[in-house]
Each structure stands twice: as C-alpha cells, then as structure tokens.
Amino acid sequence: MPAPQAVVLGCSAGGLAALETVLAQLDPALPQALIVCCHTGSSDVGLFCELLALHSALPVAEAAERHPARGGVVHVAPSGYHLLLETDHRFSLSIDPKVCYSRPAIDVLFASAAAAYRERLVGVLMTGANHDGASGLAEIRRRGGIAVVQDPQDAEAPSMPQAALDLAGADHCLPLQQIGPLLNRLCLP
Amino acid sequence: MDSTDTELEDIEVELLVRALQRRHGYDFGQYSPASLKRRIQQLAHTQGDGTISRLIERVLHEPGFLQVVLEGLSVPVSEMFRDPPVFRALREQVLPVLASYPQINIWQAGCAHGQEVYSLAILLEEEGLYERTQIYATDFNESALRQAQEGIYPAKEAQLWSRNYLEAGGRHTLADYYSARYELIKLDQRLRRNVIFANHNLVADEVFCEAQLVVCRNVLIYFSDALQDRTLALFRHSLVRGGFLCLGTRESLDFAPSAKDFTPVDAGLRIYRLGGRSAVRG
Numbered sequence: 001m002p003a004p005q006a007v008v009l010g011c012s013a014g015g016l017a018a019l020e021t022v023l024a025q026l027d028p029a030l031p032q033a034l035i036v037c038c039h040t041g042s043s044d045v046g047l048f049c050e051l052l053a054l055h056s057a058l059p060v061a062e063a064a065e066r067h068p069a070r071g072g073v074v075h076v077a078p079s080g081y082h083l084l085l086e087t088d089h090r091f092s093l094s095i096d097p098k099v100c101y102s103r104p105a106i107d108v109l110f111a112s113a114a115a116a117y118r119e120r121l122v123g124v125l126m127t128g129a130n131h132d133g134a135s136g137l138a139e140i141r142r143r144g145g146i147a148v149v150q151d152p153q154d155a156e157a158p159s160m161p162q163a164a165l166d167l168a169g170a171d172h173c174l175p176l177q178q179i180g181p182l183l184n185r186l187c188l189p
Numbered sequence: 190m191d192s193t194d195t196e197l198e199d200i201e202v203e204l205l206v207r208a209l210q211r212r213h214g215y216d217f218g219q220y221s222p223a224s225l226k227r228r229i230q231q232l233a234h235t236q237g238d239g240t241i242s243r244l245i246e247r248v249l250h251e252p253g254f255l256q257v258v259l260e261g262l263s264v265p266v267s268e269m270f271r272d273p274p275v276f277r278a279l280r281e282q283v284l285p286v287l288a289s290y291p292q293i294n295i296w297q298a299g300c301a302h303g304q305e306v307y308s309l310a311i312l313l314e315e316e317g318l319y320e321r322t323q324i325y326a327t328d329f330n331e332s333a334l335r336q337a338q339e340g341i342y343p344a345k346e347a348q349l350w351s352r353n354y355l356e357a358g359g360r361h362t363l364a365d366y367y368s369a370r371y372e373l374i375k376l377d378q379r380l381r382r383n384v385i386f387a388n389h390n391l392v393a394d395e396v397f398c399e400a401q402l403v404v405c406r407n408v409l410i411y412f413s414d415a416l417q418d419r420t421l422a423l424f425r426h427s428l429v430r431g432g433f434l435c436l437g438t439r440e441s442l443d444f445a446p447s448a449k450d451f452t453p454v455d456a457g458l459r460i461y462r463l464g465g466r467s468a469v470r471g
C-alpha cells in the first residue's frame with residue numbers, strides 16, 4: 001500500500017495536552033503534512049501554535065489560506081474559520097455556519113481531506129466533549145484512509161472518540177501514549 | 190460509498206454548476222471547490238431528496254428554484270464589528286484620510302445580512318463623517334439584501350457584538366443604536382439613511398461605483414485564484430488613487446498578480462492602499 005501523504009488530527013476539550021504528547025513523539029523525519037483542528041475557543045491560535053511548538057518534533061504554523069500543505073510541517077486551523085483541503089492539497093477557508101457548535105470543525109477538515117488525499121490519509125481523533133469528527137472520520141474510512149481513535153477510557157473527555165467509534169469505527173484504537181509511535185510506523189517507509 | 194460513488198458525485202457537482210450557468214447565467218465554476226461541494230451536498234440534503242441530480246432537475250425545470258439555490262450557495266454569515274482591531278484601524282487610520290474628501294464613497298461588497306454595513310455607518314457617525322458619506326452595500330443574495338435593509342437580528346448576538354463594538358473603540362454602547370423587542374434587536378434605521386443596497390454579482394457584473402474605500406471581507410475566500418485576481422482588478426478599477434481596500438484577516442494575496450497594485454497599510458489586518466508607496470503619500 002502506498003504511504004500516506006498527510007495526517008489530519010482532531011481534538012477538543014483536553015486537546016492541547018493530547019497534541020503535545022503526540023507531536024513530541026513524532027519522528028522529525030516524517031515527510032507527511034500534519035493538519036490539526038482543535039476547538040480552542042480562543043480568537044487567535046497564534047499562542048496555541050507557540051505552545052505546541054515547544055513540544056513538537058516538527059515545526060508548527062497556522063494554516064495559511066491558498067498555501068499548500070507542506071510535508072514535515074504541523075499546520076493548525078485558524079480560529080473562527082473552517083479549514084478545508086482542495087484536491088491540489090492547498091488550504092481553503094470558509095466561514096460557513098458552525099458544525100457541531102464549532103468553527104473550525106473537525107468534520108469539515110476531515111471530509112475535505114478525505115476527498116483530497118483519498119486512501120493516502122490518516123485521520124486521528126482524540127479527546128473531546130462533543131461528537132465533532134465522527135462523520136469526518138467515517139468519510140476518511142469510506143475513501144480508504146486509515147482511522148486512528150484514542151481509546152475513550154484513556155481520554156480526558158471520552159465522548160468525542162466514543163462517538164467516532166460508534167459511527168465510524170477505527171483501524172486503530174489505542175491510548176494516547178501509543179498514537180505517536182503508531183503514526184511513525186504508518187508514515188515512515 | 191465506494192470510489193465510483195464519490196467520483197459520481199464529482200460529476201454531479203460539475204453538471205449542477207453547468208446547469209446553473211447555462212440555464213440561469215450564474216457561474217460558480219470558479220469558486221473554491223471544497224467548500225462549494227460541501228454546500229451543494231447540504232442543499233441536496235435539504236432540497237434534493239439527498240441527491241445532487243434531483244437538484245439539477247429542479248434547477249432546470251422549476252421556476253423560482255434558482256433563488257433557493259443561490260441562497261443555499263451564498264453564505265450570509267456575519268457579525269457586527271467582527272475582528273474589532275480591523276474596525277479600530279478603520280476608525281483611527283483610514284477615516285482620518287477619508288475625511289479630506291468632500292464626498293466619501295464606500296463600497297461594501299458581499300454585505301450578507303448587513304452587519305458590517307451598520308458597523309461602518311456607526312463608525313462614520315461617531316467620527317462625524319457620515320453626512321457626507323454614501324455606502325454602497327452589495328451582495329448577490331437577494332434575500333440577504335432584504336434582511337440587510339431591515340436590520341433585524343437575534344438578540345442573542347447583541348452581547349458579542351457589543352463587546353466587539355467597544356473593542357473597536359466605540360464611543361458609546363452598542364445598545365444606543367438598536368432597540369430590543371422579544372428575541373430580536375432592530376438597528377436604528379437612521380443608520381441606513383446614506384446606504385444604498387443593491388444586487389451585484391462579483392463574478393459577472395462590472396465596476397459598481399468610484400470609491401475611496403472598498404470593504405470586502407471573507408468573500409474572496411470562496412473564490413479560486415483566478416476569480417480572486419479578477420475581483421481584485423475590479424476593486425482596483427473602482428478605487429480612486431490612494432483609495433483603501435479592506436479584506437478578511439485570514440485572506441491571502443500571495444497568488445493574485447493584481448495584488449502588486451496594492452500597498453499594505455496594515456498587512457496583518459489586511460488593509461491596503463491602491464498604488465505604490467510614493468503614490469499614496471499625503
């Protein structure tokens with residue numbers, strides 16, 4: 001099977017700590033683009049990016065409209081906009097209505113990434129207190145991508161990963177500590 | 190859905206776009222595909238028994254359905270004083286320059302339900318410039334324009350908007366500009382006295398007016414590179430030399446050749462001036 005080209009990650013309540021754990025364990029040589037949607041509730045993700053960068057093995061930056069998703073970079077969805085991927089792997093933004101009370105919404109990112117990367121995509125859904133991301137993850141699986149869900153029992157807020165398991169199921173369901181190493185295995189040739 | 194189904198859906202999207210264009214002259218062919226597709230899927234859900242093919246049929250045969258589709262594909266989502274630092278910069282950096290013109294024309298393109306129109310009117314009122322200002326507020330969504338003229342919004346928005354207003358340097362309280370009844374607020378209709386609301390399609394229509402300031406926020410994010418560039422050229426033609434352009438705070442001009450004609454006033458807030466630095470001095 002061809003190696004994935006991108007990894008999309010979604011989380012909500014407890015997401016910052018979860019992302020810090022995962023990003024810290026990544027192999028700095030990962031050639032994939034990593035794209036994060038986390039409901040932070042703040043009006044500017046700049047600080048969020050800085051906090052992640054302190055832990056991340058890879059550089060972290062806010063996803064920029066019209067710019068391509070770049071390999072080896074963690075791109076973070078800006079506040080107040082939905083982040084989408086076009087089929088040429090460039091970013092688009094929209095201020096369409098909130099989805100699951102959220103903008104950015106994980107569902108929107110995941111569904112568009114699924115269409116853009118098809119089977120060459122890994123979707124990761126972690127802690128959160130609503131059900132955003134479940135239908136997006138189902139879409140990723142429908143297109144042949146790989147779904148990774150944090151074990152709800154291990155999650156600070158279990159309802160989001162649980163909703164994803166219920167609706168989409170998962171190719172891998174495991175505790176936070178094992179997600180980074182799994183991504184390295186899935187992504188490195 | 191297996192891969193043939195998803196490809197099928199791409200074909201349906203393409204055919205719907207063609208149907209809208211050939212039957213009604215509305216061209217969505219240059220919108221950013223990812224979000225356009227999402228909205229089409231939603232429309233199929235609410236108006237097409239779940240299939241895009243059914244939408245196509247209705248677009249072709251049902252009089253009046255075009256309006257439903259346009260409203261579904263347009264995204265009239267807005268706020269008063271969204272991104273307060275932008276409105277503060279308009280107040281503190283742009284309006285003082287506009288004050289030197291005897292008559293001020295402002296074009297607000299993609300005005301949605303009018304939230305930004307009333308925000309601008311309040312700014313101008315508070316800076317003592319509104320009497321000699323004309324605001325042209327345009328959108329291609331007819332029903333959004335009608336709502337914009339009425340200026341009626343859910344009262345639950347008022348709290349956020351009031352905070353935005355103050356952060357934007359408002360001199361009073363936002364409540365001075367609206368009356369609240371039941372679950373609704375209605376903006377003071379005097380704020381509308383120098384506003385002309387008009388239907389204008391950025392894809393197909395020509396320059397709308399000669400303006401000292403064009404405000405077009407979070408509209409070009411829905412356009413492909415080529416259409417974004419074409420629309421920027423339209424704004425360039427509309428603006429007087431040294432005129433201002435204000436875009437949404439996350440919009441990128443890095444793929445638009447026409448951007449070279451604009452000089453940043455505040456790049457972070459996406460406020461620009463037409464002409465090189467030397468052309469806009471004074």
Ligand SMILES: C[S@@+](CC[C@H](N)C(=O)[O-])C[C@H]1O[C@@H](n2cnc3c(N)ncnc32)[C@H](O)[C@@H]1O
Nearest residue numbers: 263264265267299301329330390391392406407
């Ligand atoms: C998301 S709203 C932006 C509202 C407001 N400017 C803001 O930023 O809060 C986008 C608006 O652009 C309008 N629009 C989209 N395509 C257009 C076109 N081709 N011509 C005119 N208006 C258009 C939509 O109808 C919608 O009202």
